[in-house]
Amino acid sequence: MPSSLASIPQAQLPTKYRDVVKLALQPRQTRAFVLAAITWHLCLSAALFGTLRLVVSPSTLVVSAASFGTAILPLLARRKRGFGRITTPPPKTPSSRAAQLTAALAHAGTGKAVTQHTAAFVGLALGYTALLAGRTQGWAPQIWVESHQAFYLNERFLYLIGHSALLGAVYTVVFRCLPSPDSAALPKFDAEMLTTDARVTIKDRVVSLASSRLPLALVAATLASTASVLVYAMVRVRVWSSVLLVVGSRGLLRRLLVPSFRVEFGAFEVGVRTTLFSVAAVCAVETAYVLLDVYLTHPLVALSKHARHPTRMLVDGIQEPVVFFASHAFAELARLSAQDGEVRAAVYRDVNSDATAWIQIRDTCLKLLEEQRQFVARRGVVEAAKPPAPASAVQQAPQQQNAQQTRTIWDQLASGESTHSSSASPAQTSGATSTTTGGKPPAPAVVSIANASRLLHGLVSTAWRLVPSDAKHVLFGPRRRQLLLGDSPASDAASLIGRDAIRTVGAVVALQSLLCHSLAEDAYGCVQKDIRRVLVALVELHTEIRRLGLELEQRARDIDHQLAEQQAEPNSQAAASSEYQQQLSTTWSSSGAHSVHSALTTAMREILDTFAKFDLQLGTQLEVQLAECLG
Known part of the structure; x- marks a missing residue:
């Protein structure tokens, strides 16, 4: 300590x-x-x-x-x-x-x-x-x-x-x-x-x-x-x-x-x-x-074991809203659940309070797995709720704009309208605008890095249009263009699956360890009632990760194939034929995505092997999904 x-x-x-x-x-x-x-x-x-x-x-x-x-x-x-x-x-x-x-x-x-x-x-x-x-x-x-x-x-x-x-x-x-x-x-x-x-x-x-x-x-x-x-x-x-x-x-x-x-x-x-x-x-x-x-x-020692109420402190840690402290708590929970029988026994025995230790651990871990599954299923896209606009207003706005655009000065003269309103000076127009907005002039644009980056992007785009086509191919060929502007499956693998790997792996290992050791240590058998619920959460997350992995592999193969066709030098085609596939494989193992995937696979296999002799009735659909995940 x-x-x-x-x-x-x-x-x-x-x-x-x-x-x-x-x-x-x-x-x-x-x-x-x-x-x-x-x-x-x-x-x-x-x-x-x-x-x-x-x-x-x-x-x-x-x-x-x-x-x-x-x-x-x-x-x-x-x-x-x-x-x-x-x-x-x-x-x-x-x-x-x-x-x-x-x-x-x-x-x-x-x-x-x-x-x-x-x-x-x-x-x-x-x-x-x-x-x-x-x-x-x-x-x-x-x-x-x-x-x-x-x-x-x-x-x-x-x-x-x-x-x-x-x-x-x-x-x-x-x-x-x-x-x-x-x-x-x-x-x-x-x-x-x-x-x-x-x-x-x-x-x-x-x-x-x-x-x-x-x-x-x-x-x-x-x-x-x-x-x-x-x-x-x-x-x-x-x-x-x-x-x-x-x-x-x-x-x-x-x-x-x-x-x-x-x-x-x-x-x-x-x-x-x-x-x-x-x-x-x-x-x-x-x-x-x-x-x-x-x-x-780096993992700390078992901090919760030195407290007066170890289980309560550990549960408080995994429910911590700050990601940094919660990551330490999930890592400690995973290690203690897999290695320390006294901690597991304390979790199993805590069944007399209103919120038992196992229920709090189970709900917190399953909630985290569900959030991760939804994030992977949506591919990281967060949909913002927007109030629907009235249909009549949506239909009338384009018609009014089209009418104003097609109405010429000769139409105004034919109808007897005066042209003073259309020929008003910019000062009068700005004055009218400020009057309708409560007398407050529009706020000036703020100089920031975002504005400077947009200006630089516009200048670069304009200069790039002026470059001849032959020079574009030499200066910015297909491989350089793909490297800078193209799709990167490795980036999606790291940001979608490996973004919260330590908490996800900690939750999976904790659920697996508490379930697998419950046969010999759980005197009340309350943990074994949630076997199917835990397996469903593991299967759903594993399925989404497997789908995303197959999608990323296909995208990487398509990119390599496209670059191989566009590459002019035959000698470099063989060397670069699997560049983005290798990049995806390296990122998959280093970003934590491999740890999440292997932890899910190991957890499902260990739970099934432990309770296989009890002839679990999991349902046909879940059994098929488990066979696909472990096959």
Whole structure:
């Protein structure tokens, strides 16, 4: 048991499951913060080409600790607080990558996340330049110009700060908002730990997750820094010349806002230093997120066993509306139901109260399975209820519009109407509109990331229409077009089936274990009365997942077949003939969809094998469905 809970007497332990989880996670949270700070210190020292003397230098320790506390630590604190506010699983993500990017840019929380990460990366850049200025000349905020005998703004420092702000925005969109901001906001629970007997430690999960995410972060940081320095080297003279026209070549503003071009910029050195900082900052921030997610989502000890009323606390946990705490409760329920006979016996014996333990566990688990089945059956589409409009109004509106459109000025003159109303000035028209709306002018459009993304989409679409057809095929061939704009079955598999895998697998394992062990441990036999009800819920969810899986496999085969026909090179057809099928298979196993499917199959088989000798009367339809699921 964690030391934070061991020191608390049982009578003083909180009765709410979420409060006990918070206490148990405090040592892990502190350990994750310390490891994240050490990671940033090592990355910062490596970016400075530091030796062991620089690593243990007091100035380096102070600067790295200060930059971590002002930049990375607030990001981790905000993410941890966000875990306790999410009460619904993420919705279905768009299938294509272009639609995912558009939805992420239009999300309400993207602007705030971009601002937070931009400020964080700027803070890391300030710490980097503070140490770099002490070791290498030419990186201070102000630099002395001998020919003018005055201090001017350092162009290198200004470029690094601007690049850091851009890097923070790019990192937010690529790593914190895709495939959707809602799914990225939740921590990643490993549902496979509930269905396998292999012991997985926190170290194993950190290594596995970091090995899959850090290479992408390194490549993204390198590409972003390289592109940034190349673009700036090409436009720097024109940009600063335009600024000089506005500010003036003499005066105080020129020294404060415009750098001196008498000092060499050194594009190669700046590019190397910027790339090193970008890789260090992105890897440090991403490692900090990995550490926090793994340490906070790794299975805890049996917290409910140390409470005064263990079963009541466990039931309170699985009924918790916050997804993060409920996920821990379902994981604990699954492990205890499968491994701990004392907990199962306590659940079986709790039959004297109004709401018995088994009934509450059964209803909560079945409700979760039904919600998941409906989500899969609807393919993630949520239908909003809209009041029906009157039929007469719907029919009259198009007729009135058509009449107004077909009525010409000659018809008005023939009928004796005046043309002053149609030739009214725009000012009069706007005045009349404001009068009819209560005297309030229309609100101006708000400048936001969503509006900017729509404008950018329009500009890109217009520019794409101007590109010749032959150039379109070369620049944006069928494979690139499918990758960006086409359907992605793997994305649907992850967002439809694997979105809430830990709670779904926990519910399935708990129901299976409590039913299968009831023959020897349930003295009252009350649990065995719900065998058919549990099997129906398992079969219905398994059937929907199987239908979706077959549909996704067919879509992946169609995409591969279509791309193979459109591919010009015969040698590449064989290599890419099953690309999207392999992508679907990889995502199916890594997103939690495989864990859900295998847990359902195992649960149905174990229940049937356990109660086969009692000749269960399940009905012809259910027996056929079970044969299809297990066949």
